Amino acid sequence: MTHKPPKPTPAAASEPEPLPVPELPPRVILDLATKCNLRCAMCPVWGSDDEDAIEAAKGIMALENAKKVLDEVMAAKPLIHPALYGEPTLAPSFKAVVRDVKARGLTVAINTNGLTLHPEMAEFLVEIGLDSISISIDAVTPETLMKIRGIDKLAKIETGVANMLRARGDRTVPRIGVSFTTQEQNKHEEAAFIEKWTPIVDVVRIGHVFLDGYFQDIKAPEKRVPCNALYLTMPVHNDGSVTVCCLDGFKETNMGNVFETSVKEVWLGEKFQEVRRWHETDQYDKIPICQKCNGWVQYLFEDEVRDGLLIRRSPEFVYYNRIDRLSNWSGQLLGGHPEPALEDTDGN
Numbered sequence: 001m002t003h004k005p006p007k008p009t010p011a012a013a014s015e016p017e018p019l020p021v022p023e024l025p026p027r028v029i030l031d032l033a034t035k036c037n038l039r040c041a042m043c044p045v046w047g048s049d050d051e052d053a054i055e056a057a058k059g060i061m062a063l064e065n066a067k068k069v070l071d072e073v074m075a076a077k078p079l080i081h082p083a084l085y086g087e088p089t090l091a092p093s094f095k096a097v098v099r100d101v102k103a104r105g106l107t108v109a110i111n112t113n114g115l116t117l118h119p120e121m122a123e124f125l126v127e128i129g130l131d132s133i134s135i136s137i138d139a140v141t142p143e144t145l146m147k148i149r150g151i152d153k154l155a156k157i158e159t160g161v162a163n164m165l166r167a168r169g170d171r172t173v174p175r176i177g178v179s180f181t182t183q184e185q186n187k188h189e190e191a192a193f194i195e196k197w198t199p200i201v202d203v204v205r206i207g208h209v210f211l212d213g214y215f216q217d218i219k220a221p222e223k224r225v226p227c228n229a230l231y232l233t234m235p236v237h238n239d240g241s242v243t244v245c246c247l248d249g250f251k252e253t254n255m256g257n258v259f260e261t262s263v264k265e266v267w268l269g270e271k272f273q274e275v276r277r278w279h280e281t282d283q284y285d286k287i288p289i290c291q292k293c294n295g296w297v298q299y300l301f302e303d304e305v306r307d308g309l310l311i312r313r314s315p316e317f318v319y320y321n322r323i324d325r326l327s328n329w330s331g332q333l334l335g336g337h338p339e340p341a342l343e344d345t346d347g348n
C-alpha cells in the first residue's frame, strides 16, 4: 500500500508528481546501541577524531522503545536491521530484540565485524532463525586488516564465519555473506578476496568506501534521480531520532522522533516529505548530506550470470551470489532488490 501525502509546498505546473511513499517503511534500522569493539578509520562515527561528537552519538535504546517501534511497523512486515553504528551483538538487548522480531514473523539481517561470533553466538543466531548475516572482513591478510580495521585478528574473524557455517549445517538460513569495502589500503586484495570467499559463503559483497560525503571511485550516471533510500529505509537512532539516511551518523538531519510521536508521523511527516520533494525536483543542494552524495546509484543494478554466480552490479556495490545458494535470498531480505531471474541462463 502506498500513500501520497500532501506536498509541503505547492508544485509548479511543470514539476513532477510526487513519487509514491509506502505507508510504513519497508526497511527499519534500529540502533540498539551505538557501541563498538572497533574504531575503523572508515567508520563515519567511530572513525571520527571528534571525541565530543562520538560521546554525543553513543547510547543504548531501551528494549521497550525498540518494541514500540516494532509494534508500529510490523503490519508492513519490514526488514529489520538491529544496528546502525555499532556491533549488533554488543547491544544489551540484542538477543531479546532478535527473538522478538522473529516471534513477530519479521525478517532480520545483521552486519557484524565477526569478532563475537563464537560457537554459542553462532548457535543462537541459527536457532532463532536469523535470516541473514554479513561479516565485514575487508582483507585477506592480517597486515591489511590492521590498516583497515585497526586489528590483526583475521584468523578470529574467519573462525567466526566458520562457526556460522558449521552452526547452520544443512539448513537454508541464515544467508551467510562476507563483505569487502574497497579503499586505497586494501584494493590490491579485492580480487583475492572474491576468489577466496565465493566457494565458501552464499554471497560476497564488494563496496566502495564513503569518505568526505560521497562513495569514492564510483562512476555515477550523468542524470541524478531521487534516492531510493528515502522511500525504503527509516534509520532510528538510539534516542528515537530519525535521520534522512543511515549515513548521517552524527545526526545532522532530523526528521522527528519516533519515541515521542509515531513511526507513521515521522515517515510521512512534513520534514521527510520535504526532503523527498527536494530530491524529486533536483534541489539536492537543500540537504547538505545528500548534496554531493552519490549513494543514490546503489539501486541501479545489472545482472550477469557467470561461473555459477549471479553477479549483481551497481556502480556502488557488486554482489557475487552463489547460484546454488540463492534459495535463502527472497522476500523482504531482497531489501528493494529485484527478484533474481535466472531463466534462460546457465544458472538454471
Ligand code: SF4
Pocket (backbone or CB within 6 Å): 036, 037, 038, 039, 040, 042, 043, 044, 045, 046, 047, 084, 085, 086, 087, 113
Ligand atoms: S565495526 Fe562497524 S560500527 Fe564498528 S567501528 Fe567498524 S565500521 Fe564502525
Ligand code: SF4
Pocket (backbone or CB within 6 Å): 227, 228, 229, 230, 244, 245, 246, 247, 289, 290, 293, 294, 295, 296
Ligand atoms: S543521496 Fe546519499 S545521503 Fe542522501 S539519502 Fe541517498 S544515500 Fe543517503
